[in-house]
Amino acid sequence: MINHLFRYTLLFIILVLVQILILDNLQISSFVVPFLYVLFILMLPFEIPGWLLLLMAFFTGFVMDLFEHTYGIHTSATLLMAWFRPGVLKLIAPQDGYVPNSEPMIRDYGFSWFMKYSVILVFLHHAILFYFEVFTFHHFFTTLFRVFISSFFTIFLIVLSQFSVYKPKGLGRG
Amino acid sequence: MRNLLRFLYKYYFFLLFLILEVIAVSMGIQYNLYQRARFVSVTENISAFFNESISSFSDYFHLVETNRKLSLENTHLKNQLQRVYRSDDLFFFGEKDTLHRQKYFFTSARVINNSVNRMHNYLTLDKGRAQGVRPEMGVVCPEGIVGITAGVTKNFSSVISLLNTNFHVSAKLKKNDYFGTLSWDGQDYRRALLHDIPYHVPIEEGDTVVTSGFSAVFPEGTLIGIVEKAEVKNGNFYTATIKLTTDFKHLVYVDVISNLKKKEQKKLENYD
Structure with missing residues (x-):
């Protein structure tokens, strides 16, 4: 339990630092704004109780809002994503269900399962985020394009992190 | 139950x-x-600390360009000095001089964080309350206006960039003084929109747009941009696309403007 707490705290701090120190300083174009911090919500264990999931999402979004001066935009997008997470997990569950003590990662459930899981949730998060940020449906397709491109880059980074940070079996396995 | x-x-x-x-x-x-941008959050200090270390590192990559800009501005200022003060040394005046009614005072600051790819972009400067920066001061660079200070901590200040959809500034056409409102639509970091110019006003491609000075934040006549195209939208007013002269992707040194007469003007206008 303590081990779990330590691991997820560390993951949270690393993701927030990567987001504000590196990704926010990239500024490739206004269409490419990856938000890697959503990986934290994706990585939480299967057995996490609903209330904790929502509170974690609220806290994560709130921290990002503070750093990015956006007030509520990240919080609402991350919350919505967290709310959809149990439903999505049920929807794409493998035939014999989820194995106890396994984690939502490529290592445990394979590439195509993980892609389905992350694409749905990341796209949802980015869609809410960008439309709420623009606060109008005026340039509907421009915003939609931003959502697509940014989601693509976020997912790319998420998949990359699966291979680089989490060595298959062993390292950091609590 | x-x-x-x-x-x-x-x-x-x-x-x-x-x-x-x-x-x-x-x-x-x-x-x-x-516009709730006047928050100064606890995180402001933390993120400012990180940003300063990052920017002190990345500054090295812009040294050549920055030097060129500084020397250009130096030449420009020397020319101005010659024009204005050549006649008599007695005309040289300082900040506290009551005789000459100096209205604006400039403080140089370094940009330690900047973004152009959000809807609400902000900059962070390395000068704060201790250096005389207060909320709602104008920020300019040699090429044009940059934004308005919002949150100020002891040694840092955050600036609402012109590239923030909540930012509005009163602007006018340099050639005939007709004024309108300039704002950013969130589309392109090199272009902004000028609204509310009446349709009978002759407005052409290439006209210069400057600040009107009404808001008491920017001195009158500070450069903003060049008219790229103008079309009549919703009835009687032009909406003009302005090509900004400030390059927001290459900001390093900026000037914060304090208006020494602002309190007096605002008191008269009953805003405060």
Whole structure:
């Protein structure tokens, strides 16, 4: 339990630092704004109780809002994503269900399962985020394009992190 | 009562989500409707610390360009000095001089954080309250206007960039003094929109747009940009696309403007 707490705290701090120190300083174009911090919500264990999931999402979004001066935009997008997470997990569950003590990662459930899981949730998060940020449906397709491109880059980074940070079996396995 | 509890227990996931989401959305809406940029959060200091270390590193990559700009501006200022003060040494005046009514005072600052790819872009400067920066001061660079200071801590200040959809500034055409409102539509970091110029005003491609000085934040006549195209939208007013002269992707040194007469003007206009 303590081990779990330590691991997820560390993951949270690393993701927030990567987001504000590196990704926010990239500024490739206004269409490419990856938000890697959503990986934290994706990585939480299967057995996490609903209330904790929502509170974690609220806290994560709130921290990002503070750093990015956006007030509520990240919080609402991350919350919505967290709310959809149990439903999505049920929807794409493998035939014999989820194995106890396994984690939502490529290592445990394979590439195509993980892609389905992350694409749905990341796209949802980015869609809410960008439309709420623009606060109008005026340039509907421009915003939609931003959502697509940014989601693509976020997912790319998420998949990359699966291979680089989490060595298959062993390292950091609590 | 038991049914209610059972109901709450059964749907608590949805209800908790609803409560938290309502809190978040109302925060966001409040921010979008009213300009709440005057928050100075606790995180401001933390992120400013990180940003300063990053920018002191990345500054090295812009040294050549920065030097060129500084020397250009130096030449420009020397020329101005020659024109204005050549006649007599007695005309040289300082900040506190009451005889010559100096209205604006410039403080140089370094940009330690900047973004152009959001809807609400902000800059962070390395000067704060201790160096005389206060909220609602204009920020300019040699090429044009940059933004207005919002939150100020002891040694740092955050600036609402012109590239922030909440930013509005009163602007006019240099050639005939007709004024309108300049704002950014969130599309392109090199272009902004000038609204509310009456349709009978001759406005052409290439006209210079400068600040009107009405807001007491920017001195009158500070450069903003060049008219790229103008078309009549919704009835009687032009909406003109302005090519900004400030290059927001290459900001390193800026000037913060304090208006020494602002209090007096605002008192008269009853805003404060």
